Amino acid sequence: MLSSPSDLVVYECDAYTIEKARPDAVVFPHSTQQVAEVVRLCNRHDVPVVPRGAGTSLAGGCLPVGGGVVVMLTRMKRILQIDLRNRLAAVEAGVLNLQLTRALAGTGYHFAPDPSSQGASTIGGNVATNAGGPHTLKYGVTVNHVLGLEAVLGDGSIVRVGPVADPAGLDLVGVLVGSEGTLAIVTKVWVRLTPDPQDYRTMRAIFAAVDDATNAVSDIIGAGVIPAAMELMDRGIVAAVEAAYHFGLPLDAEAIVVIEIDGLRAGLDEQQERIVQICRKWRAREVLQAATANQRELLWKCRKMAVGAVGRLSPSYCIQDGVVPRTRLPHILRRIAEIGRKHGVRIVNVAHAGDGNVHPILLFDERDRDQVARAVQAGNELLEECIRSGGSVTAEHGIGVEKIGLMDRLFAPADLAAMARVRRAMNPQNRLNPGKLLPSG
Amino acid sequence: MLSSPSDLVVYECDAYTIEKARPDAVVFPHSTQQVAEVVRLCNRHDVPVVPRGAGTSLAGGCLPVGGGVVVMLTRMKRILQIDLRNRLAAVEAGVLNLQLTRALAGTGYHFAPDPSSQGASTIGGNVATNAGGPHTLKYGVTVNHVLGLEAVLGDGSIVRVGPVADPAGLDLVGVLVGSEGTLAIVTKVWVRLTPDPQDYRTMRAIFAAVDDATNAVSDIIGAGVIPAAMELMDRGIVAAVEAAYHFGLPLDAEAIVVIEIDGLRAGLDEQQERIVQICRKWRAREVLQAATANQRELLWKCRKMAVGAVGRLSPSYCIQDGVVPRTRLPHILRRIAEIGRKHGVRIVNVAHAGDGNVHPILLFDERDRDQVARAVQAGNELLEECIRSGGSVTAEHGIGVEKIGLMDRLFAPADLAAMARVRRAMNPQNRLNPGKLLPSG
Numbered sequence: 010m011l012s013s014p015s016d017l018v019v020y021e022c023d024a025y026t027i028e029k030a031r032p033d034a035v036v037f038p039h040s041t042q043q044v045a046e047v048v049r050l051c052n053r054h055d056v057p058v059v060p061r062g063a064g065t066s067l068a069g070g071c072l073p074v075g076g077g078v079v080v081m082l083t084r085m086k087r088i089l090q091i092d093l094r095n096r097l098a099a100v101e102a103g104v105l106n107l108q109l110t111r112a113l114a115g116t117g118y119h120f121a122p123d124p125s126s127q128g129a130s131t132i133g134g135n136v137a138t139n140a141g142g143p144h145t146l147k148y149g150v151t152v153n154h155v156l157g158l159e160a161v162l163g164d165g166s167i168v169r170v171g172p173v174a175d176p177a178g179l180d181l182v183g184v185l186v187g188s189e190g191t192l193a194i195v196t197k198v199w200v201r202l203t204p205d206p207q208d209y210r211t212m213r214a215i216f217a218a219v220d221d222a223t224n225a226v227s228d229i230i231g232a233g234v235i236p237a238a239m240e241l242m243d244r245g246i247v248a249a250v251e252a253a254y255h256f257g258l259p260l261d262a263e264a265i266v267v268i269e270i271d272g273l274r275a276g277l278d279e280q281q282e283r284i285v286q287i288c289r290k291w292r293a294r295e296v297l298q299a300a301t302a303n304q305r306e307l308l309w310k311c312r313k314m315a316v317g318a319v320g321r322l323s324p325s326y327c328i329q330d331g332v333v334p335r336t337r338l339p340h341i342l343r344r345i346a347e348i349g350r351k352h353g354v355r356i357v358n359v360a361h362a363g364d365g366n367v368h369p370i371l372l373f374d375e376r377d378r379d380q381v382a383r384a385v386q387a388g389n390e391l392l393e394e395c396i397r398s399g400g401s402v403t404a405e406h407g408i409g410v411e412k413i414g415l416m417d418r419l420f421a422p423a424d425l426a427a428m429a430r431v432r433r434a435m436n437p438q439n440r441l442n443p444g445k446l447l448p449s450g
Numbered sequence: 451m452l453s454s455p456s457d458l459v460v461y462e463c464d465a466y467t468i469e470k471a472r473p474d475a476v477v478f479p480h481s482t483q484q485v486a487e488v489v490r491l492c493n494r495h496d497v498p499v500v501p502r503g504a505g506t507s508l509a510g511g512c513l514p515v516g517g518g519v520v521v522m523l524t525r526m527k528r529i530l531q532i533d534l535r536n537r538l539a540a541v542e543a544g545v546l547n548l549q550l551t552r553a554l555a556g557t558g559y560h561f562a563p564d565p566s567s568q569g570a571s572t573i574g575g576n577v578a579t580n581a582g583g584p585h586t587l588k589y590g591v592t593v594n595h596v597l598g599l600e601a602v603l604g605d606g607s608i609v610r611v612g613p614v615a616d617p618a619g620l621d622l623v624g625v626l627v628g629s630e631g632t633l634a635i636v637t638k639v640w641v642r643l644t645p646d647p648q649d650y651r652t653m654r655a656i657f658a659a660v661d662d663a664t665n666a667v668s669d670i671i672g673a674g675v676i677p678a679a680m681e682l683m684d685r686g687i688v689a690a691v692e693a694a695y696h697f698g699l700p701l702d703a704e705a706i707v708v709i710e711i712d713g714l715r716a717g718l719d720e721q722q723e724r725i726v727q728i729c730r731k732w733r734a735r736e737v738l739q740a741a742t743a744n745q746r747e748l749l750w751k752c753r754k755m756a757v758g759a760v761g762r763l764s765p766s767y768c769i770q771d772g773v774v775p776r777t778r779l780p781h782i783l784r785r786i787a788e789i790g791r792k793h794g795v796r797i798v799n800v801a802h803a804g805d806g807n808v809h810p811i812l813l814f815d816e817r818d819r820d821q822v823a824r825a826v827q828a829g830n831e832l833l834e835e836c837i838r839s840g841g842s843v844t845a846e847h848g849i850g851v852e853k854i855g856l857m858d859r860l861f862a863p864a865d866l867a868a869m870a871r872v873r874r875a876m877n878p879q880n881r882l883n884p885g886k887l888l889p890s891g
Contacts, residue, residue: 095775117674139621152624153594168868177844177853177860178887179633179869180580183593183624192620204674233558233645233714273674276717334536403618412618419618427609428620430875435868446619 011035020061020079024126025069027327027375027385028410032059032073037084041159041167041196044080048194048441049165051078057443060190062103062131067328068409070138070189074444082133085196088112096202097156097172102133102195109200118202121148124405125316132198139187141405143238143312146363147271148203150405152186159197160185163436172199184431189407190442192435206237206271210281211299213308214288215262219243222264223338225291226362229268230335232287234280236363240267240312243342245357246319246370253318256311262294266362267312315359316370323355323372329388333400335365344394345369352387354380366404367395393418408446416448425449452476461502461520465567466510466852468768468816468826473500473514478525482600482608482637485521489635489882490606492519498884501631503544503572508769509850511579511630515885523574526637529553537643538597538613543574543636550641559643562589565846566757573639580628582846584679584753587804588712589644591846593627600638601626604877613640625872630848631883633876647678647712651722652740654749655729656703660684663705664779666732667803670709671776673728675721677804681708681753684783686798687760687811694759697752703735707803708753756800757811764796764813770829774841776806785835786810793828795821807845808836834859849887857889866890 011017012034021031033056038044051058057077064071073079085101088109092098093116100109106127109120122135123142130140136158141150148154157171158181170181185192216222226239242250242265251258258265266288270280281298288296299305319326333341342358345367349356355372369391373384392402392415402408402415416425429449432439452458453475462472474497479485492499498518505512514520526542529550533539534557541550547568550561563576564583571581577599582591589595598612599622611622626633657663667680683691683706692699699706707729711721722739729737740746760767774782783799786808790797796813812829814821833843833856843849843856857866870890873880 094777152621162868166864166867168865169862170865177842177849178857178866179872180593180624180628181868181872183621183627184872186624187621207674233648273717273721275720276714279716280714336535401618408618416619421610423607424609424611425619426607427603427622427876431620431622431625431872434871434875 020073023064023066023069023071025067025327025409025411027381028069028072030072030074032079033076035079035081037081039084041161044194044196045161045165045167047078047080048161048163051440052165052438057440058194059442060137060194062134062137063105063129065126065130065134066138066409067330067406068403068411070407070409070445072410074410080194082131082196089197091116093118093202097199098202099197099199100132101197102131102136104132106130106132106135113202117205119205120200121154121203122151125313132200133195136186136195136198137189138405138407141361141364141366143240143361145361146239147235147237152183154201154203155182155186155198156201157199158182158185158195160193160195162193163438163441168193187407189409189446191432191446192441194441208274208277209269209271209305210277211267211269211305211308212281212284213297214266214268214293215259215295216264216266216291216293217262219264219342220339221291221293222266223342223362225288225293226266226338227335228287228291229284230363232283234270234283236268236284237271238267238269239363241265241358241360241362242312242315243358245355246315246359249318249322249357250311250315253321254311254314256307258311267308312359319357319370319372322357323374325373325375327371327373327384327388329369329371329391330366330403330406331369331392331395331400332364332366332404333395333398335363337398337400338362338365341367341395341398345391348387348390348394352383354384354387356387364404365400410445413444413446413448461514464505464507464510464512466508466768466850468822469510469513469851471513471515473520474517476520476522478522480525482602485635485637486602486606486608488519488521489602489604492881493606493879498881499635500883501578501635503575503578504546504570506567506571506575507579507850508771508847509844509852511848511850511886513851515851521635523572523637530638532557534559534643538640539643540613540638540640541573542638543572543577545573547571547573547576554643558646560646561641562595562644563592566754573641574636577627577636577639578630579846579848582802582805582807584681584802586802587680588676588678593624595642595644596623596627596639597642598640599623599626599636601634601636603634604879604882609634628848630850630887632873632887633882635882649715649718650710650712650746651718652708652710652746652749653722653725654738655707655709655734656700656736657705657707657732657734658703660705660783661780662732662734663707664783664803666729666734667707667779668776669728669732670725671804673724675711675724677709677725678712679708679710680804682706682799682801682803683753683756684799686796687756687800690759690763690798691752691756694762695752695755697748699752708749753800760798760811760813763798764815766814766816768812768814768825768829770810770812770832771807771844771847772810772833772836772841773805773807773845774836774839776804778839778841779803779806782808782836782839786832789828789831789835793824795825795828797828805845806841851886854885854887854889
């Protein structure tokens with residue numbers, strides 16, 4: 010257990026840079042049983058309990074906003090079982106996403122959710138936020154890959170749901186995944202393994218206008234092709250990537266889209282040809298097709314390095330997470346630019362375009378209060394615009410503390426009351442991660 | 451409202467033929483608002499409320515076992531919206547599965563869940579049981595196709611969850627789907643629409659041994675091919691189909707498997723060839739490949755008519771619903787045969803083999819008490835064998851009243867307690883469909 014101020018300061022923030030909150034103590038359990046004991050102890054002393062994995066949350070999901078004990082799941086990092094025949098793996102919550110990916114390399118199977126944080130984030134954190142990633146378009150978000158969970162409820166009892174493909178009884182997996190630690194502390198996860206695709210085709214299309222890029226994305230889906238990924242980068246993020254890594258990307262293009270298809274080899278070339286045609290129809294000035302595995306990796310690298318490169322543009326930044334119906338992408342990207350101009354906040358964009366999931370990155374200097382205030386204001390406005398466009402304020406990062414004030418814009422009082430009742434059922438005293446997700450308490 | 455004995459008798463059973471229970475009254479609301487009023491009224495008078503769609507439940511899910519008011523959703527049968535661009539439809543709970551399928555014909559999209567009851571069953575009923583079907587193998591069960599729900603909770607309040615692809619807040623869709631009316635009465639459903647595949651290849655393989663058939667099924671999946679469907683029929687059910695419809699099926703074959711692949715045209719022939727090779731490796735004596743749409747329909751017809759044909763074999767029958775890991779299929783089918791012999795109950799089998807979902811059909815005469823008792827005993831034993839084999843007692847029909855006694859074999863006390871607490875959160879007085887799903891009350 011850590012309790013000295015110098016130790017605790019490490020746990021007062023996560024990857025969400027706007028708010029901070031220091032815990033009273035930090036514990037490092039090694040088993041579900043120990044987590045249950047911590048919860049029971051905290052109950053006896055009326056102390057909040059905040060579960061935390063790698064702390065990569067972008068919405069303040071693991072900030073101990075009301076103080077209390079932070080339960081680090083990072084010591085629970087054993088891969089307990091890999092069962093290829095039944096296509097499942099059992100892991101402790103602190104196993105890194107990449108650790109599981111590496112353990113599966115060469116087996117012909119993989120764990121499909123691939124958040125950009127996958128080198129650092131834990132499977133437990135992926136479950137808490139129902140994480141997505143570039144390949145969500147074809148393979149779905151984390152909940153589609155969770156077969157079962159072991160978790161500690163608010164009263165310290167241990168429950169196990171699954172792992173079966175067809176659950177009998179009430180399916181608690183769905184409500185636990187994405188509940189951000191407000192219902193239970195997930196300690197063990199049974200995940201579905203996905204067969205590796207036989208082959209890939211990866212392309213990079215360069216557009217002179219953002220609208221052309223988003224229209225191409227819509228048309229590709231409309232043509233019945235479901236790419237594994239369609240990732241959009243706008244001019245601002247391309248400039249940052251280029252300054253950092255010199256890939257030779259064109260600085261005058263308004264949008265670059267990385268498109269990948271995968272599956273059985275037969276048919277891939279035909280699909281690729283169709284995608285190239287659609288991009289050309291929308292005036293793509295270049296569609297580069299990776300001819301080798303190396304080229305494929307290079308095309309992906311420029312996307313995967315994008316967020317890291319933003320550090321060169323600004324001392325601080327906040328990655329927002331909004332989602333709109335795919336057909337509203339042109340609209341939301343135009344509005345994001347307008348909102349940035351209005352508040353004098355520079356905003357660059359990456360987007361899981363195929364899902365309608367935008368990640369505007371707001372640049373500011375956290376030492377300048379006025380800049381922080383304007384960034385927060387611009388962030389709220391663009392999320393409100395997502396709601397008005399028929400979308401939502403998070404596709405994959407969660408509500409955390411950051412967006413809790415927007416919940417009553419998304420849900421009617423009766424809907425929030427039903428959620429609060431479910432929380433009360435599993436976390437009766439609201440001691441598990443209080444002040445997150447639901448506005449009530 | 452119906453309340454005379456002669457009217458009520460119609461509602462005392464569903465497609466589960468072993469138990470009966472007569473309601474005190476039957477009401478036919480036209481709107482969510484009216485359903486909410488019924489629930490509030492029943493609360494005031496402490497009367498149970500049992501929602502019912504088409505009554506095709508095979509587990510007694512809509513039997514009013516404690517009396518009360520049956521709420522028929524069949525008057526709520528409007529398709530409210532079909533939005534192809536955003537790939538969703540909004541329907542009232544009483545819309546028939548087939549009615550939606552027909553409304554979508556020619557649009558290029560369809561609603562993927564296709565339970566064998568689809569001509570009669572309602573979307574609300576599909577949601578209540580989280581229904582599957584032959585195409586579940588590739589396309590998933592009902593919950594994978596539900597984007598949002600409107601529902602009346604136990605206190606008469608109306609909640610709406612979704613329809614968004616990436617829900618913020620607690621995702622109540624997952625726990626409501628499959629909850630068999632014990633949490634809420636679902637009145638409106640937003641469903642995902644699936645693009646029609648560009649093309650199909652449909653095959654019928656004939657095996658001399660059941661083990662060969664199930665091994666072929668496992669090997670096809672193991673080869674990385676995910677067929678849209680793999681449906682197994684054993685010798686007993688083939689005899690029934692043949693007696694009824696004279697398709698010319700071989701009466702000496704131990705198993706027939708109907709296999710369908712679908713998707714983009716390019717690649718289908720190669721996949722088909724691979725499947726044929728695997729079937730041959732497992733000594734299939736014939737693999738018929740449908741060359742025309744007519745032939746495809748004929749191959750499907752022999753599977754789809756199977757359950758109906760059972761009526762020729764026996765005055766009464768009960769379709770069981772068990773699921774095991776796919777690799778345990780040979781074992782469970784052998785054990786089902788042994789259990790039938792032991793109790794002197796004739797059992798024939800259809801199975802969604804690709805999912806490990808078996809549907810043993812137990813034949814008996816309901817006028818003969820001894821036969822009924824032996825059928826019930828054999829049914830329980832084969833479900834226990836599914837549990838012992840690492841499976842579950844329902845893949846798609848639900849727990850209903852039939853399997854409630856098995857819940858404590860599937861779940862630990864803490865798990866059942868967590869489910870009961872969630873039920874209490876949404877259905878506090880347990881007046882919605884009492885005596886179903888959860889053993890407590």
